[in-house]
Amino acid sequence: MKKCWLCRSWIPHYQHEFVGLCIETEEFVFEDEYCNLFELRKLEGEFIWCSSCKREINAEDVEQHKSMGHKLFSAVFMDKDYREEIYEG
Amino acid sequence: MKESDYKTQAWVQWCPGCGNYGILTALKKAVAELEIDPKKLVIVGGIGCASRIVYYIRGSNVHAIHGRAIPIATGIKLANPELTVIVCAGDGDILGIGAGHFVALGRRNADVKVFIHDNSVYGLTKGQAGPTLDKGVKLRAMVRANVQDRIDPILLAFVSGYSFIARAYAYHLKELREIMKDAILHKGSAVVDILQPCVTYNDLMTRDWFEQRIYYVEKPLDEKDLVEKSGQKDRIVLGVLYKSQKETLERVVANRKRMENFLNKFEVK
Amino acid sequence: MKVDLSFAIGGAQGSGVETAGKIATLAFAMKGVEVFGSREYHSNIVGAHSYYHIRVGKNALRLPFDAVVAMDAESIFTLATNLRRGGLLICNSETLETKLNDIPSMSRWLKKRIAEKYGVEVKAGDILGDFKVLAFELKDALRRLNISKSKVSISRIVNVIGVSAMLYSLGLDKETIKRAVETRVSGELNLMAVELAIEKAKGLRELECLEGNREGYLMSGNEVVATAKILAGLEFLSYYPITPATDEALFIEENGDAVAIQAEDEISAIGMALGASISGLRACVTTSGPGFSLMNEMISFAVQAEIPIVITLWMRASPSTGMATRTSQQDLFHAIFSGHGDTGKIVIASGDHREAFEDTFRAFELAERFQIPVVHLLDKFLASSITMLEKNIFSREKPAKTFSDSEQRYLITEDGISPFVLLGSQTMVVSSLEHDEYGFATEDPFIREKMMLKRERKLRTIAKSLSGESFVVYGDKDAEVTIVSFGSTKNAILNAIETMENVKFVQLRILSPFPDISKVVSGKVLCIESNLGQLSFLLRTCCKVDAIAKKLNGRPIYENEVKKAIKAVKNGEEEVILSEGI
Numbered sequence: 001m002k003k004c005w006l007c008r009s010w011i012p013h014y015q016h017e018f019v020g021l022c023i024e025t026e027e028f029v030f031e032d033e034y035c036n037l038f039e040l041r042k043l044e045g046e047f048i049w050c051s052s053c054k055r056e057i058n059a060e061d062v063e064q065h066k067s068m069g070h071k072l073f074s075a076v077f078m079d080k081d082y083r084e085e086i087y088e089g
Numbered sequence: 090m091k092e093s094d095y096k097t098q099a100w101v102q103w104c105p106g107c108g109n110y111g112i113l114t115a116l117k118k119a120v121a122e123l124e125i126d127p128k129k130l131v132i133v134g135g136i137g138c139a140s141r142i143v144y145y146i147r148g149s150n151v152h153a154i155h156g157r158a159i160p161i162a163t164g165i166k167l168a169n170p171e172l173t174v175i176v177c178a179g180d181g182d183i184l185g186i187g188a189g190h191f192v193a194l195g196r197r198n199a200d201v202k203v204f205i206h207d208n209s210v211y212g213l214t215k216g217q218a219g220p221t222l223d224k225g226v227k228l229r230a231m232v233r234a235n236v237q238d239r240i241d242p243i244l245l246a247f248v249s250g251y252s253f254i255a256r257a258y259a260y261h262l263k264e265l266r267e268i269m270k271d272a273i274l275h276k277g278s279a280v281v282d283i284l285q286p287c288v289t290y291n292d293l294m295t296r297d298w299f300e301q302r303i304y305y306v307e308k309p310l311d312e313k314d315l316v317e318k319s320g321q322k323d324r325i326v327l328g329v330l331y332k333s334q335k336e337t338l339e340r341v342v343a344n345r346k347r348m349e350n351f352l353n354k355f356e357v358k
Numbered sequence: 359m360k361v362d363l364s365f366a367i368g369g370a371q372g373s374g375v376e377t378a379g380k381i382a383t384l385a386f387a388m389k390g391v392e393v394f395g396s397r398e399y400h401s402n403i404v405g406a407h408s409y410y411h412i413r414v415g416k417n418a419l420r421l422p423f424d425a426v427v428a429m430d431a432e433s434i435f436t437l438a439t440n441l442r443r444g445g446l447l448i449c450n451s452e453t454l455e456t457k458l459n460d461i462p463s464m465s466r467w468l469k470k471r472i473a474e475k476y477g478v479e480v481k482a483g484d485i486l487g488d489f490k491v492l493a494f495e496l497k498d499a500l501r502r503l504n505i506s507k508s509k510v511s512i513s514r515i516v517n518v519i520g521v522s523a524m525l526y527s528l529g530l531d532k533e534t535i536k537r538a539v540e541t542r543v544s545g546e547l548n549l550m551a552v553e554l555a556i557e558k559a560k561g562l563r564e565l566e567c568l569e570g571n572r573e574g575y576l577m578s579g580n581e582v583v584a585t586a587k588i589l590a591g592l593e594f595l596s597y598y599p600i601t602p603a604t605d606e607a608l609f610i611e612e613n614g615d616a617v618a619i620q621a622e623d624e625i626s627a628i629g630m631a632l633g634a635s636i637s638g639l640r641a642c643v644t645t646s647g648p649g650f651s652l653m654n655e656m657i658s659f660a661v662q663a664e665i666p667i668v669i670t671l672w673m674r675a676s677p678s679t680g681m682a683t684r685t686s687q688q689d690l691f692h693a694i695f696s697g698h699g700d701t702g703k704i705v706i707a708s709g710d711h712r713e714a715f716e717d718t719f720r721a722f723e724l725a726e727r728f729q730i731p732v733v734h735l736l737d738k739f740l741a742s743s744i745t746m747l748e749k750n751i752f753s754r755e756k757p758a759k760t761f762s763d764s765e766q767r768y769l770i771t772e773d774g775i776s777p778f779v780l781l782g783s784q785t786m787v788v789s790s791l792e793h794d795e796y797g798f799a800t801e802d803p804f805i806r807e808k809m810m811l812k813r814e815r816k817l818r819t820i821a822k823s824l825s826g827e828s829f830v831v832y833g834d835k836d837a838e839v840t841i842v843s844f845g846s847t848k849n850a851i852l853n854a855i856e857t858m859e860n861v862k863f864v865q866l867r868i869l870s871p872f873p874d875i876s877k878v879v880s881g882k883v884l885c886i887e888s889n890l891g892q893l894s895f896l897l898r899t900c901c902k903v904d905a906i907a908k909k910l911n912g913r914p915i916y917e918n919e920v921k922k923a924i925k926a927v928k929n930g931e932e933e934v935i936l937s938e939g940i
Contacts, residue, residue, distance in 0.1 A: 014404070015373040015430065015513050018452065018497050019505075027506045030497060054405055054462045078404070079511035082372040087399050087408075087742065099798055127785050133633075136790075143789075144798055149781045151636070152789040152799065153629075154659050160626035164633025164641075165781060167617050168594060172637070172782045190629075193622040338619075347615040352585065352752060355575035357387040 005031035008039040011075045014082075017051050021077040041073070049076040090121040095130075099144040108259030108285020109138060112177075112206060113145055115262050119269040120146075120173075131174045133162040135182035137213045139206030142177045156186030159194050162201045163338075170200070170339045173273060180207040184220040184240055194278050195249025199338035202272050203280045205242060206259075208287040209294055216290030229292045243319050246280045247312075247331060253279035254331040258303055259286075260296065264327070271329055277337050284325070303327050361391065361415040361568055363528060365425035366440075366940075367521055368433030370463060372404035374517035377542055378427065379410030381518070383576065383744050385525050385538035386414050390570035394418065394849075396743040396914065398940065401601070401682040405463050407432050409940065414528075414568075417710070417745060418849040420917040421938055425528060427520040429496075431456035432464050434482040435472055436940045443488045446527055446562060448520050451493035454483030490562055492523055494555075503550055510547045518548050522555035529565030532556055574748045579740035582711045582747065583670060584609035586718035587642060591756035592616045594634035594641035596627040601682045602741040603644040603672045624649035628656040632665050636781045636788055638761065640722055642668040646738075647676045647689050650696065657731050658697035659790045661813070664768065664776065666725040666732075670718075673737040673845075675912040684912030685739035687845050687888040690896075693733040694870040700810070702817040704728070704824075705870035707735040709848030711745050713867075716754070723757040728820055729778055735869065737888075739914040740846045766795040770808055774816030821871035828873035833862025838881040839927055840864060842897060847886055847915050854920035861924060866893070874900045884927045888915060905932050913939025 004010045004022065010029065012020040022029045024037050047056040052070035065072060079085075095117045103109045120130055130148035134140025136155035143150040149172075153161045158176045166174045176183075183191050183205050194201060209222040216230030220240050227234040246254045253275040257265040265283065272279040284303070286295050306328040310318065318326040367382060369375040379395060386393040394417045400406035411419050425446040426437045431453040438447055458469055458480050476485055499519060505512065518539055525535050536552050577585070584606045587595070595618045597607035611618040617634070621627035624645055631641040645653065650671050660667050673689045675681035693705045704724050708714040717734055725732040762777030767786045769776045776795075779786060787797035792809060794800050832852060838860040841851055848865055855861045864875055875897075882904040885894040890910070894903045907923035909915050919936040926934045 013512055015370060016496065016516060019500060019512060028508070028512065029506065030501065052460065052462070078372070079513050081511050082404060082513070085372050085374055085376045085513070086403055087371075087376055087397055097798075129782055131781060141799075143787055147785050149783070149785055150787045151633075151781070152787055152791055154655055154790050157625060157629045157656070160621065160629030161633040163626075164594070164596070164630035164635075165637045166633075167619070167630070168634040168637035168639045168641075169782050189622055190626055193626060342617050342619060345615045345617065347588065348613040351588075351613040352575060355577045355581070357384065357573060357576050357746065 002034045002038045003031060004029050004033045006041055007034070008041045009037065010041075011077045012051055012073055014076050014078045017071070043072055044074050049073045051076065090124050092117045092121050095120065095127060095147040097145055097147050101145050102141065103138060104289050106286070106288035107138070108208060108283075108287070109142065109206060111259035111262055111265065112204070112283055112285065113142055115265040115269055116142070116204075117146055118262075119266045119273065122266075123270060123273060125173050129172050131162070131165055131172045133158045133165070133174065133176045135176075135178035135187065137179040137182050137211065139177060139179040140182065156182050157190065158182065159187060159190040159201070159203065163194065163197065163199050166199055166201050167339055167342065170343075174200070175202045175204060175273070177204045177206065179212070179219070180205055180209060180221045180242070181211045181219045184242055184245070188220075191245070192249040195246060195251040197338040198250060198252055198277045198335050200276055201278055203278070204269070205280065205282045206285055207242070207282050208285045208291055210287050210290045212287050212290055226293055228290060230290050241319050242280070242282045243330060244316065247315060250278070251280050251331075252277035252333045252335050253329070255280070255329045256282040256284065256325070256327050258284050258299060258327060264305065268329060275332070277335055299325070306330065363414040363424050364412070364420050364422070365427075365524065365528070366409050366411050366423050366437045367427040367517070367524075368407065368409035368437045369430050369517065370405050370432070371399055371402055371408045372513075373430075374511070374513035375408050375410060377514050378517035378521040379412070381538045381542050382410065382412055382521050382525060384541060385530050385534055386568070387572070387576045387746055388534050388538060389530060389568055390572045391415065391568050392417060392570065392572055392746065394743065394745050396739065398913070399683050407436060407463060409433065409437060416853050416917075418853045418917045419914060425524050427517075427524050429453070429516050429520045431482040432461050435461070435464065435485065436468070438489070439485060440940060441487070441489060445489055446524065447486065447489045447491045448523050449491065449493050450496045450516070452496060454481065454493060456482050492527075492559060492562060494519060494523075494558065499554055502554065503547055505547065508545075508547055510545055514543055515548060515551050518543065518551045519555045522552040523559040526556045526559045527562040527564070529563070529568040531567055572746055574746045575752075576744060576746050577711070578605075578742060578744045579711055579714055579736065580605040580742070581609055582715050583718055583736070584613075585752070586715045588614035588616070589752065589754065589756060590719045590722050591640050592642060593639035594631060595619070595643070596621050596630040597644050598622075598624045598627050598649060600646045600649045602674060602738040603646050603649070603670065605741070606644050606670065624652040625656060628653045628667070628669070631667055632656060632660060635666050638759075638780045640726070640759070642670060642722075644670040644672070646672050646674050647692065648679060650689065650692060654696050654698070657703070658699055658701050660731045661697055661699070661701040661703060662790055662792070663788045664729040665788070666729050668721045668725050668732050668734060670734045670736065672741050673735065681912045683738065685737045685846075685888065685914055686912060687737060688892070689735070690844070690869065690887075690889065690892040693735050694872070696733070700813075703730050703870060704732040704820060705735055705868065706732065707844040707867060707869055708740065709845060709865055709867075711740065711747055712751060714740060715747070715751055719754055719757060726757070726759060726778070728775060728816060730816070730820070735845060737846055767797050768793060768795045768809070770795060770812045772815070773819040774812050774814070775819065817871060824868050824871065825873070828866070828868035829875055829878070830865045830867060831862060831878050832865070834860065836880055837862035839884055839924055840879040840881055841884050841886055841920075841924070842866065842875065842879070842893065843886040844869060844893060847888070850915050850917045851886065851920050853917045854924070858924070872896055872899065876900045882927050884923060886915065886920065886923060905934070907934040907936055909936040911937055911939050
């Protein structure tokens with residue numbers, strides 16, 4: 001199945017997972033779109049983003065989360081001004 | 090100005106033979122030679138035998154609380170940069186409870202001088218181990234040998250960013266006076282670690298003990314020498330050990346202007 | 359036109375709630391309608407639940423909500439459960455399918471309570487009651503807005519959609535909503551989002567266009583106090599970052615002309631301020647409970663050496679680190695009895711933003727006149743809530759300063775007040791030890807006694823001086839129930855008793871010296887506070903206390919809870935725990 005959310009270049013939005021950033025085209029794309037630059041996602045790196053748990057997990061826990069049906073990505077996208085939405089005080 | 094211009098009516102309570110007599114004499118001579126008006130001289134003391142000096146030298150002085158002379162002195166200097174602000178306190182006050190503030194002053198480089206009356210004990214509370222006492226030493230009033238190791242005030246001052254670092258000895262009055270004058274004239278945070286014997290409680294580090302180990306350097310050291318000489322076991326280096334020029338805190342925080350019409354951003358139109 | 363609305367906008371921290379809340383409060387303010395907004399948030403950077411609780415038409419909060427914007431699942435579970443029958447819910451149709459257990463950021467205790475009520479497999483959509491629901495197909499909406507090539511913040515756009523729909527349904531016009539959005543976020547896309555939202559909300563609009571005639575500045579408590587300090591001629595501020603005081607300090611640092619410095623800890627902060635104060639600068643520190651604990655020894659020093667200092671204390675949920683971002687009134691004892699020894703001082707408590715502004719000026723006046731620490735008692739609720747203030751309040755004159763050149767800094771006088779001689783102008787000692795009139799340390803028993811009595815006379819002079827302003831009475835002389843309280847409970851109480859007969863409210867403004875209110879209480883005395891009973895303990899020094907209503911959960915006291923407490927007292931209950939909140 002070729003969908004953006006399975007593509008290597010797609011990182012989901014932190015809050016609204018149905019949309020994400022395509023690092024190839026640098027555009028926002030929805031999870032169910034696709035294009036011919038599709039390449040299957042590989043989970044790389046020591047820390048993996050589990051969007052079901054909304055946290056980073058260690059590479060060694062990937063299998064466990066997979067078996068629970070969680071959605072895993074190499075990275076997550078945050079709006080660039082998210083720190084302005086945080087009330088300091 | 091003469092030394093006698095700085096005399097007060099208070100009875101000087103220190104034990105006979107106390108190194109503080111030397112420090113008091115040298116300080117009075119130093120400020121007299123620098124022609125500092127007593128009304129503009131601010132000695133800030135912490136708590137301990139050393140800090141009692143605020144009553145023995147005529148000035149516009151503050152007897153603050155234990156370990157906290159440095160922040161109070163910093164506030165005074167920022168408020169009125171024309172004053173000469175000198176902190177006089179013991180090693181327990183400055184390097185024990187007050188260590189955090191000691192480091193912070195170095196980071197800020199405010200034009201405040203810190204004279205540490207360093208006798209390695211807490212004298213006024215009857216002789217407990219101070220921060221500059223070696224591990225394993227048991228002094229006459231201590232219950233058991235010291236379980237903690239000493240701190241090196243010179244290296245601590247160096248890594249904290251002090252721009253003037255010196256060490257002196259309470260009984261070499263001429264050298265002490267000259268180092269004090271140097272420190273006072275320097276623009277920026279200055280520390281002088283003044284070694285002194287405590288005749289009542291420190292039966293190890295006596296006058297003889299110090300005078301067998303101390304020696305002077307001609308001019309300030311570079312970083313490598315500073316570390317090496319500080320680490321020597323049976324030799325204690327004295328003199329102006331480090332000097333640099335950096336922007337002082339007062340310069341950086343001075344002359345602030347109120348933002349024009351800052352309330353406008355809240356206006357609802 | 360009398361309007362009274364209560365609504366909430368929820369979402370994860372870092373995902374647009376701040377912007378949405380600001381747009382909502384601004385939009386109503388632009389129409390001249392009274393608006394009061396409060397932020398609730400976790401001690402967290404991103405992800406934890408937060409919400410804006412806004413009241414329109416009154417200046418205190420109440421539950422239940424009339425409308426809720428909940429664009430994520432957690433907000434539906436937390437906020438929609440507090441929405442009244444027939445209320446308006448604006449949400450995201452996708453999240454209606456989210457299961458309770460699939461929300462990692464929600465506290466497991468809340469999950470447990472919800473599961474007990476609705477079952478463990480419950481989905482967000484299942485808990486919807488008899489509401490008017492507008493569920494946006496977000497994917498669709500974002501596609502229509504064509505966000506692909508934009509650099510827009512997705513979270514913000516989603517919240518703009520939600521909040522615009524709600525504002526329109528509640529009676530604001532498109533023009534105002536757009537203006538409010540534009541003030542807070544830039545970009546064409548955001549304005550298109552407003553259009554899209556309003557289009558969908560057209561069927562829900564019941565209220566006519568709201569209109570009012572209020573105008574002025576829309577500010578938070580932190581901003582009000584910071585502004586007051588700048589206008590009162592503050593010359594020195596030292597602080598250590600602590601929630602919820604930091605914002606106030608940063609505002610002063612950015613906009614004011616005082617020397618402002620971030621200290622390495624709170625002890626150093628107040629130490630520097632005391633040094634500046636004895637040297638002649640108008641000085642203050644600002645902190646919260648844990649920081650105030652650290653300042654205790656310095657407060658004792660300030661009393662002994664008679665040093666003017668204003669300490670702004672923003673109370674938060676304690677003990678210890680407690681809940682850093684939640685409110686309480688737990689530092690009443692702490693403020694009054696701070697500092698070891700006989701350390702009487704002045705403690706002022708502000709009831710709302712306007713009082714906070716005026717009390718700031720008063721604090722400096724009193725600190726300098728009486729050479730004593732003044733604790734300005736406020737709380738997180740005041741700090742983070744937003745309201746409109748009239749412009750004319752801000753034209754207050756800054757207090758004058760007077761110094762003496764006497765040689766006896768601690769001269770013993772009839773009223774206990776010695777001449778204030780600046781450091782650097784005279785030879786003297788400012789001492790933490792007991793001292794004589796020149797400041798020199800002494801243990802002489804007679805001088806010591808004289809000095810203690812001098813400081814005591816000073817406190818009596820203060821008490822006499824402040825007797826006319828230490829409390830305010832609202833309501834009938836012979837009321838059946840007298841509510842006594844202090845601080846930010848003021849408007850919730852006033853609003854609650856507005857339509858009641860036979861209930862009066864005594865608001866304590868000065869907490870130290872503690873006033874005697876025995877002559878103004880009548881009937882049953884009900885003490886309302888957000889702690890375990892500190893005020894009622896103190897009140898018993900001058901009158902009986904028949905009942906106490908305490909709120910302990912870190913949320914502000916709501917108007918409806920005051921009503922509940924009054925009812926309970928009339929029924930003879932002696933203790934009520936107020937537990938509402940999200």
